[in-house]
Amino acid sequence: MGAANAADYAVRYDGAPPELRHKLERLTDLSLRRRSYPTTASLRQAAASDRDVIRRALAAAGYFNPAITYRVEAAGDADAQASVIFSIEPGAKFRIERHVVVYKDDAAPDRPATFETAEIEVSDRADGATLEDNQKRFLDHLLSKGFPRARIVARRAEARLAEGVADAVYEFESGPRATFNGVEVVGAKKTKPRFVAGLKTWDDGAYFNREDLVSFREDLADTGLFSSIEVEAGEIAPDGRAPVKVTIEERKQRTIGAGVSFSTAEGPGGRLFLEYRNLAGRGERARAEIEGTEIRQAFDVEVEKPLPRFPGSVFGNLAFINETTDAFNARSLELGAGLARRWLDDRLETRAGLALETSSVESRLRIAPGVPDERTYLVSAPLSATWDTEDDPLALSSGARASLFVVPYTGTDQFTRLELVGRSRRQFGAGDRFTLAGRFRVAATAGSALRSLPVNKRIFSGGGASVRGYDFQSVGPLDADGRPIGGRSAVEAAIEARAKVLGPVQLAAFADAGAVFSESFPDFTGDYLIGAGGGIRYLSEIGPIRLDVALPLERRPTDRGFQFYISLGQPF
Incomplete structure (x- = not known):
């Protein structure tokens, strides 16, 4: 017997259909070289086994009557290769003449007997992938038409070799047909079962539909209350009624978190x-947060109660904010409450509320248009609409978000703030290696002159969250001391390109632009300040750790040569 080890033989598939050649190379033991074959006898034994693999692959592609032989040509000398040659005559590619549905359990009323009655289109293709897809679509139909226990049993093609056609036979168990009848909750400790039942997306008495169960599970997951959720049909009664059985495992109610940042514009932060969830067992949430930089410190408390049937929530907040900026010093107390509603599969959220705000404002501006030190009292009715298709808000790898805010104020002064903001990003390249992201902001103020507008209610721009490369709030007109005056309107835009370069490391290049105007509405043809730079991102498990350096391209005497930023999360 000739010697032939794993490194000195070749495999050929003569006559194999072109679309299957590469597939065979990924299926047979000989091509995969899973073991060594020291003799021609061992090669023949492996070829005999691989012939069955080739036959099954051909059948899966619709070739049901192939002729397959093989031979092993031993190496002629020590430097030559042995060859394993499969000679394949695939024959004609069969087509499916009939699609036959067979149920292996007792008859149930109204279950479809054919693909035609289920209104599912099928072709005459006989390959395994197509037949598998046909069967999955039929199962989906059963699950959406009241058969929650439906399952696939088997599938086969019965070939009529002389005719070159086959019958595709799909075997199922449908189980009884069932209607929704309440919600059975298992595993709830703090959560009220009525709250879980209130999230259901169907009317009792309707036939079971898997899409309703999927939506129900997604709504449960969106509450953030549970670490594990299973949704299935409960026991089906003789009259066909069945509860939806929900098995949940609750998350810990408390979450504590922290973050740090640094920028040359705002200093360390x-x-x-x-956060405390499920306060009274109905999904209520309370969150207290302290944040601060050298120029802004805030303490904020938020509470929210879900309204599943609305669907939406009621919310309230209390905040104390201390600001020490180049333009003003202000201490503010805010109290607000409102109602939120979700629309269009939760992609759209609208909010309406009422807020009270009082501030002690000390202007640091020394020339007009400045305002004296004052105590302000304002009542506002914030209105907003947000369209959101983003993924993880920290990673921000796909989707878009756009918001429109309309906030009328009355009290010490009367004015209306209008603001439109948006951001999006798109990934492309192999493995989504590259990302192109963009952001914009347009703000306006109607109903008040700049001189009378409280200085802490003016619109400012500049800094790590708006126009990088410039100091906080410094984009726009300055007074004689180089302090930002602010305005009644502003425009901002930014674009950023990111590329993964090594594992979790991502490089970024960006350009930001912005302008602040004294007019109520922005002059889009005005003078813009532009900043540009680059950065590095480390894509950690808790989100991207970001380091950016930006330069002011329209540098003024008061501007620094560069700005430096460290923070957690993508900028947009």
Whole structure:
């Protein structure tokens, strides 16, 4: 017997259909070289086994009557290769003449007997992938038409070799047909079962539909209350009624988190929060957060109660904010409450509320248009609409978000703030290696002159969250001391390109632009300040750790040569 080890033989598939040649190379033991074959006898034994693999692959592609032989040509000398040659005559590619549905359990009323009655279109293709897809679509139909226990039993093609056609036979068990009848909750400790039942997406008495169960599970997951959720049909009664059985495992009610940041514009920063969920067992949430930088410190408390049937929530907040900026010093107390509603599969959220705000404002501007030190009292009715298709808000790898805010104020002064903001990004390239992201902001103020507008209610721009490369709030007109005056309107835009370069490391290049105007509505043809730079991102498990350096391209005497930013999360 001739010697032939794993490194000195070749495999050929003569006559194989072109679309299957590469597939065979990924299926047979000989091509995969899973073991060594020291003799021609061992090669023949492996070829005999691989012939069955080739036959099954041909059948899966619709070739049901192939002729397959093989031979092993031993190496002629020590430097030559042995060859394993499969000679394949696939024959004609069969087509499916009939699609036959067979149920292996007792008859149930109204279950479809054919693909035609289920209104499912099928072709005459006989390959395994097509037949598998046909069967899955039929199962989906059963699950959506009241058969929650439906399952696939088997599938086969019965070939009529002389005619070159086959019958595709699909075997199922449908189980009884069932209607929704309440919700059975298992595993709830703090959560009220009525709250879980209130999230259901169907009317009792309707036939079971898998899409309703999927939506129900997604709504449960969106509450953030549960670490594990299973949704299935419960026991089906003789009259066909069945509860939806929900098995849940509750998350810990408390979450504590912290974050740090640094920028040359705002100095070191930090954030600490405590969130408490499911306060009364109906999904209520309370969150207290302290955050601060050298120029802004805030303490904020938020509470929210879900309204599943609305669907939406009621919310309230209390905040104390201290600001020490180049333009003003202000200490503010805010109290607000409102109602939120979700629309269009939760992609759209609208909010309406009422807020009270009082501030002690000290202007640091020394020339007109400045305002004296003052105590302001304002009542506002914030209105907003947000369209959101983003994924993880920290990673921000796909989707878009756009918001429109309309906030009328009355009290010490009367004015209306209008603001439109948006951001999006798109990934492309092999493995989504590249990302192109963009952001815009347009803000306006109607109903008040700039001189009378409280200085802490003016619109400012500049800094790590708006126009990088410039100091905080410094984009726009300055007074004689180089302090930002602010305005009644502003425009901002930014674009950023990111590329993964090594594992979790991502490089970025960006350009930001912005302008602040004294007019109520922005002059889009005005003078813009532009900043540009680059950065590095480390895509950690808790989100991207970001380091950016930006230069002011329209540098003024008061502007620094560069700005430096460190923070957690993508900028947009």
